Ligand code: SF4
């Protein structure tokens with residue numbers, strides 16, 4: 001399916017002649033506009049399978065290109081270059097190099113799920129956007145996003161203790177992303193919570209920060225979860241052929 005949307009034609013592919021007369025007719029300037037043809041040879045025939053192997057991308061094959069996701073998209077309303085329908089088209093046709101041209105805006109999806117409700121084919125375009133952003137990170141095309149670093153920190157704690165201690169998650173997330181711990185919004189939030197929190201609960205939270213309680217009998221659950229996650233990550237690495245490029 002060729003790309004017909006004018007907004008998707010790259011400006012560098014639009015050519016005009018400053019001075020051109022054809023059969024006596026002056027077609028200088030925008031009257032002589034033409035689109036330079038492109039020849040794409042570096043298809044990644046596995047691209048759709050690679051995205052489908054990541055969480056959220058499973059239903060990408062169901063897309064019939066109606067455009068309802070893009071029309072309803074919150075981010076597209078402020079940035080027309082953010083176009084889920086178009087990226088799904090590029091993925092399904094294996095046009096990896098074309099997709100990579102937009103690698104720095106795909107992460108901008110705000111997970112509002114308007115597209116999820118608009119899609120008549122249950123593609124879950126929000127999931128596809130997440131899977132694509134994840135794919136870009138795994139393939140080394142973009143650096144690890146802050147949300148990915150947060151997720152990893154959160155998961156690491158669950159694996160370790162079977163519990164979450166929010167203070168520790170935030171401290172470690174800030175440290176890993178080079179952010180100062182003393183931020184105005186955080187201090188204000190802590191002040192407000194402290195003002196309303198019952199003394200006993202505050203004391204328990206303070207103790208949890210110091211002693212890091214664990215869920216009783218967690219070792220068995222941890223082993224099962226770790227085995228499952230490693231199995232899934234191995235499957236994803238294989239689908240993305242990451243071992244081959246190591
Ligand atoms: S979830 Fe993402 S892709 Fe879907 S409408 Fe919202 S911003 Fe757009």
Ligand code: SF4
Pocket residue numbers: 062063064065066067068069070084085088118119120121122123124125
């Ligand atoms: S709304 Fe669904 S079927 Fe339509 S283009 Fe978007 S993902 Fe594809």
